[in-house]
Amino acid sequence: MKTLIFCTATVFIFFGCQTPLNIEGTYSSRKDLNKFELCLDSTFLYTSLCYKGSSFVNKYSEGKWSRIDKNTVVINSRITDNIIPLQVERVNTSDSIIQICQNLVISQKRNQYKYKNEDFLVTPYIEENNYLELHPELSDEPIQITKNEFLISLGFEPDTINSSEVAMVCHPVKRGSYCIYPEKPFSNIYFEIEKRPKTVECRTFYRLRTEKVNIPVQLGDLLSINIALNDFLFSYRIFDNEKIKLSGSKLIFKDKEDNNKKNKLYIKN
DSSP: OHHHHHHHHHHHHHHHTSOOSOOOEEEEOTTSSEEEEEOTTSEEEEEEEEEETTEEEEEEEEEEEEEEETTEEEEEESOOOOOBOEEEEEEEOSOSSOEEEEEEEEEOOSOSSOOOGGGEEEEEEETTEEHHHHOTTSOSSOEEEEHHHHHHHTTOOOOSSSTTOEEEEEOOSSBSSEEEOOSSOEEEEEEEEEEOOSSSOOEEOOOEEBOOEEEEEOTTEEEEEEEEEEGGGGGBOOOSSEEEEEETTEEEEEEGGGTTEEEEEEEOO
């Protein structure tokens, strides 16, 4: 009898600790902040929402999963490249300066919010140099010019009665679509784009960049640049042969984007 009880207990412990053959299902953290859904057709869906500092961080991904051994799953995102393409058109002008005008075209996908051009900070890099760092006067906030400042700039006497009255508001050139005027010829350009909405709750997104275009630009050239933003890419996380461990009915996910923090995700019944 003792032998039978011992064998039964051994079998229970052995099979109870094994990773199940069928691992399809939805695995989530205790508060549903991290979630993996492994589907029967070998596709996966990943969502994440956490609060860090003073902002929410949203992440999303989908793609293919495969089981390489009884305790390991490898996942690969469907999208493997989040570099934004540039469409550049050069037009010769009679001016003695270089003018670059870029226009954002935003496609809205998988998002409950509608974003505007002004919700994106756009930084030009010319010959690998941050153009806005070279020109700190180009603020990312509107600049108010008083009536006094405007009169003085034109060489007139200041207005002593309405000295603080706002004469004009210069909209920020750092957000959305705008033009810049580089001082000298160059051979390449790209842009870095950050999503920072003005009108919705504070959220943190991935900072993306465009492809770098090699193009010889001379004085008198006008560059017309279109940047097509796929809005949901700013929340899209790319997994590249990421390994996730299986342990019984749990997924052990070490988050490389969070100092390899170990997350235990439990399957939902």
